[in-house]
Amino acid sequence: MSLRDQNQALFEEASVPKALAAMAIPTIISQLITLIYNLADAFFVGRTGNPYMIAAVSLVFPVFAITVALSNLFGVGGGSLMSRCLGEGDEKSARQVSAFSLYGSLAGALVFSLTLYFLRRPILVLLGASPATYAYTETYLFLVVTLGTLPTVLSGTLAQLFRSVGFAKKASFGLSLGAILNIILDPLFMFVLLPQGEELTGAALATLLSNLISLGYFLLSLVKTAKKSCLAYTFPEGLPSKEKIRSVLSVGFPSALTNLLFDTSNLFLNHLMAGFGDAPLAALGIVMKAERIPLNTGLGICQGMLPLVAYHYGARKFIRMKAFIKMARRAGLLFSLLCVLFYELAAVPIASLFIAAKPESAIGLETLALGALFLRFRCLASPFAFLNFHITFSLQALGDGRITLLVAALRQAIIYIPLMHAMGAFLGYMGLIESQTAAEMATFFLARWIFSRRLAAINESPKRDWGKGSLRQNREARTQSSKRQAFREP
Secondary structure, three states, rough: OOOHHHHHHHHHHHHOOOHHHHHHHHHHHHHHHHHHHHHHHHHHHHHHOOHHHHHHHHHHHHHHHHHHHHHHHHHHHHHHEEEEEEOOHHHHHHHHHHHHHHHHHHHHHHHHHHHHHHOOHHHHHOOOOOOOHHHHHHHHHHHHOOOOHHHHHHHHHHHHHHHHHHHHHHHHHHHHOOOOOOOOOHHHHHHOOOOOOOHHHHHHHHHHHHHHHHHHHHHHHHHHHHHOOOOOOOOOOOOOOOOHHHHHHHHHHHHHHHHHHHHHHHHHHHHHHHHHHHHHHHHHHHHHHHHHHHHHHHHHHHHHHHHHHHHHHHHHOOHHHHHHHHHHHHHHHHHHHHHHHHHHHOOOHHOOOOOOOOOOHHHHHHHHHOOOOOOOOHHHHHHHHHHHHHHHHHHOOOOOOOHHHHHHHHHHHHHHHHHHHHHHHHHHHHHHHHHHHHHHHHHHHHHHHHHHHHHHOOOOOOOOOOOOHEEEEHHHHHHHHHHHHHHHHO
């Protein structure tokens, strides 16, 4: 059986739980490994005891987050459309979209890298680099982001494209390979190969090399699978139509914006919490690390679900499509609720993993106590956060870029950030902690209403035509749609 046939069998013939597990479990594993990878540089640099090096890593992180957004722009947008095209049986369009997404991410990465290089001085000042941290921040920014944007963005994009055609294990392995290598190479470069005082350079070089190796794996896999799948890196059949390009960008842009708004809201939160002192700020840092486990697991479930939903939407198999949506929602919600229970019962031991509070350290004990308290309240947001992720990814799978953008704006910019300021002003640091739960709940009820209306309307919509000017096909599709009353679901 060819790779194309195997993936088609997974999408069309496997049971809903089996297909979702095959797509989601590898993605969850890569999400959790990537979580460890994101903490690796900060952890090992923290072992140096040099506060300026530690600060440099933190200062560069918001810029690094933009690379993730760039990979989502073409990866999520292109991957969603590819799955829908495959569901429609349009392999030619899927190959065109694959190549466009690859070169689009390449162009975006190059433009971003060049911008960083030529505008590095004002960017460093904007990030808050002081005279004491400037040299460290410049070095880390150049190696990890300026040079590292290309492998990071292309790897993220290719992972999404591989996942869209059913190669979830390849996507997971490629991302996990880079993460594991970084964890191994960090101490090697920092404490063995480079002299004392160059630990930050060592961490940056380890990250850059790991990302390059990860990209190498993806490119080799792309070349090997191109003839056996719908993944492509050339345009032998021409460029995709303007309609397809708009579809890629209309889905990819809200996904990229969601990432940026998430990081922006965290910056606001850190800034506001800093006004209450060092201990609450440090406690918030503990919570934001601990909460990533349910969040990243939920993201893995949603990323695994997206290609399955998009494929069956394109194939007009709406009953099976909705079954995947329901199964993913149940699995993610169950895991989130179990995490809430675990965090409520074990808040103190969990917080202790991130700070070693000595009996004689008053601020250490205060941080530990606040960390446990914050975790018990902030974890209540996890089920609602997952449900909002689930709705967002489902809309991306359906190609509804405008609605996705609305939900993303509601969640972070319109509701969360203003609510954060208001509750912080009236309730202090506990208001800041509780604001996320309130924002996630408010967003969910609005987003759920929007999403329910969208699902209810799906059976009424004619099959989309991604080709050029096929009016006759559109008329036929509308005729067939009117005859599909038995296809409706309650």
